Amino acid sequence: MTTRRQVLIAGMSAVAAPAVIPRLARAEVSSVKIGSVFSGTTMQAPLLPKYLAEAGIKAELIDFANITQRMQALAAGETQVGYASVNGAILLASKGLDLVTLCNGCEGGWYLIGKPAFKSLSDLKGKKIAVQPGSIAQLGLEWKLRDLGIQKEVELVFLNNNDMPAPMRSGEIDALHGVEPIPTLVRMNGWATDIWNPYETPLGKRNVVLIASRSFIAKNPETTRQIVKAHVRATQELQRDNSSAAAAMVKILNLSPAIAAEAMKNIFYTSDVGGDFGKSIVAVGDIMQLMGQITSKPDWSKFVDTSFV
Amino acid sequence: MAHRHLRRIVLGLSPLALLLLVWHVATVAGAYSSVLLPAPAAVWLIFVDSWPDLLRHTGTSLVRVLLGVGLAFVTAVPLGLLIGRFRPVEETFDWTIQIFRCLPGIALIPLAILFFGIGDRPAVILIWFSAFWPLIITTIFGVKNVERTLFKVSRAALASNLMVFTDVIFPSALPSILTGLRLATGAGWLTLVSAEMIAVKSGLGYMIMYAQVMFRADQVVAGIILIGAVGLFFDQSIQLLRARLCRWQDGLVIQ
Numbered sequence A: 001m002t003t004r005r006q007v008l009i010a011g012m013s014a015v016a017a018p019a020v021i022p023r024l025a026r027a028e029v030s031s032v033k034i035g036s037v038f039s040g041t042t043m044q045a046p047l048l049p050k051y052l053a054e055a056g057i058k059a060e061l062i063d064f065a066n067i068t069q070r071m072q073a074l075a076a077g078e079t080q081v082g083y084a085s086v087n088g089a090i091l092l093a094s095k096g097l098d099l100v101t102l103c104n105g106c107e108g109g110w111y112l113i114g115k116p117a118f119k120s121l122s123d124l125k126g127k128k129i130a131v132q133p134g135s136i137a138q139l140g141l142e143w144k145l146r147d148l149g150i151q152k153e154v155e156l157v158f159l160n161n162n163d164m165p166a167p168m169r170s171g172e173i174d175a176l177h178g179v180e181p182i183p184t185l186v187r188m189n190g191w192a193t194d195i196w197n198p199y200e201t202p203l204g205k206r207n208v209v210l211i212a213s214r215s216f217i218a219k220n221p222e223t224t225r226q227i228v229k230a231h232v233r234a235t236q237e238l239q240r241d242n243s244s245a246a247a248a249m250v251k252i253l254n255l256s257p258a259i260a261a262e263a264m265k266n267i268f269y270t271s272d273v274g275g276d277f278g279k280s281i282v283a284v285g286d287i288m289q290l291m292g293q294i295t296s297k298p299d300w301s302k303f304v305d306t307s308f309v
Numbered sequence B: 001m002a003h004r005h006l007r008r009i010v011l012g013l014s015p016l017a018l019l020l021l022v023w024h025v026a027t028v029a030g031a032y033s034s035v036l037l038p039a040p041a042a043v044w045l046i047f048v049d050s051w052p053d054l055l056r057h058t059g060t061s062l063v064r065v066l067l068g069v070g071l072a073f074v075t076a077v078p079l080g081l082l083i084g085r086f087r088p089v090e091e092t093f094d095w096t097i098q099i100f101r102c103l104p105g106i107a108l109i110p111l112a113i114l115f116f117g118i119g120d121r122p123a124v125i126l127i128w129f130s131a132f133w134p135l136i137i138t139t140i141f142g143v144k145n146v147e148r149t150l151f152k153v154s155r156a157a158l159a160s161n162l163m164v165f166t167d168v169i170f171p172s173a174l175p176s177i178l179t180g181l182r183l184a185t186g187a188g189w190l191t192l193v194s195a196e197m198i199a200v201k202s203g204l205g206y207m208i209m210y211a212q213v214m215f216r217a218d219q220v221v222a223g224i225i226l227i228g229a230v231g232l233f234f235d236q237s238i239q240l241l242r243a244r245l246c247r248w249q250d251g252l253v254i255q
Helices: A005-024 A045-054 A065-076 A086-094 A136-148 A165-170 A180-189 A214-218 A221-240 A243-254 A256-266 A277-290 B002-028 B040-049 B049-087 B089-098 B105-116 B119-146 B148-156 B161-195 B204-213 B217-245
Strands: A031-037 A059-062 A080-087 A100-106 A108-112 A130-133 A155-158 A175-179 A193-196 A206-213 A268-269
Touching: A031 A045, A031 A065, A031 A221, A045 A059, A045 A193, A045 A221, A059 A065, A065 A080, A065 A086, A065 B089, A080 A086, A080 A100, A086 A100, A086 A136, A086 A206, A086 A277, A086 B148, A100 A221, A100 B204, A108 A136, A130 A136, A136 A155, A136 A175, A136 A277, A155 A193, A155 A214, A155 B204, A165 B105, A180 A256, A206 A214, A206 A221, A206 A277, A214 A221, A221 A243, A221 A268, A243 A256, A277 B204, B002 B040, B040 B049, B049 B089, B049 B119, B049 B161, B049 B204, B049 B217, B089 B119, B105 B119, B105 B161, B161 B204, B161 B217, B204 B217
Parallel strands: A031 A059, A031 A080, A130 A155, A130 A175
Antiparallel strands: A080 A206, A100 A206, A100 A268, A108 A175, A108 A193
């Protein structure tokens, strides 16, 4: 005999099942570790926990000292998702790591400035240009110097981005190809002037992308979708008003608000994966191979997956 | 004697052989991606294929470490002798030493660039900085442990202050100073990687740093092995020097 209670329980189960069963079947992670490096180009990262919390996902933001450590943590599985320079991600993927580019992150963010006596890159023959090793800025600069045929005549001095202002001020280097806000800081202090717009190479403004490991995506497709969604919302927030990013730069890097605001003009937050996004990533890979940074290219069809956007 | 020497080599190499075995098993088992942990064979290939580069980097680093540690020796030992011998000097410098000896070289990179620019200068200065503290502390310790009887005898013999320093204090403190030199050399090699991050284009530290950026774990490990090997060579050389210079200690202390 069927009781009224049994009917009630069966009815409630039928209503709740579509919501509960997929969640149980998925058994996806409820917390993620996001790897980032504090810089003007990764300012979506601090906003992600807020948006992911709305989707019931706990996010822990881990700031690494440099891009290499961030990528190694991702490769080692210590972080599940992260912001990476596209060349760093290609480098690791070319070595067989199952990284996937999920979305565009930020474009631009670097500039080449130098002593006022120099008006163009060609003037820097026999001179020293500081650049952060392994950065997209180094890749673009090396390509351009090679294109101009002066690659061997210009000395690239490897320095961490934040270590560049002091030698520029003292004149030990002739120019720097740095990531914001360093070029703006140096320019606005009057220690250097603009020499080269670096966005004229085949790299364009391509810079930061959102990446995750393929195994994480396979096990957690819904969480991945929520992460990408949070990234898109964070990007839209910064596109509407980037004052929070500028304020963070002021606070953490002890910059003047004017320098931070000016630096933001050279940083282009975007989650746009339309148009030639995929092609431009392949172009980065081509340049990396040309410059001897990679010997083989990743499988592009697996490396770029923008279906979550 | 030969048997003892052989035993020393076998015992000394056994933990390293074990480590090599664990490393090999870990890579064969696929515990880590080869991008993160290369196989021993891959690292061996770096030594085979790139030995001219490795030699060049090692030579450059050797020069920097020798300069840095050498500078530390000629500055720390005289100051340590004075601090150990004269109480007012000790009272003047003690707190400063205790504060500065705790500072890691890598934290000083921005200041090194500010004051010494880029290139070799700040690199050598950072190595000097790391090597200075163990040397000065062991020198002070060595002076403080000189037997009082020796002072009394030299005073009774009307020896001048200079003679007390050269004939009594320095020889007595020498074992401690040479122990300090061992520690200082180790500290110098430890600081090398940080020091060679400052806009230099050669050296094992630079090689490791750049290989890390390019995710060449095989080169990173090759650099680490080289630093370890050269560090061991330095340590053994100083031990030999100590055995020769401090022969008077034979039989007085446990060897």
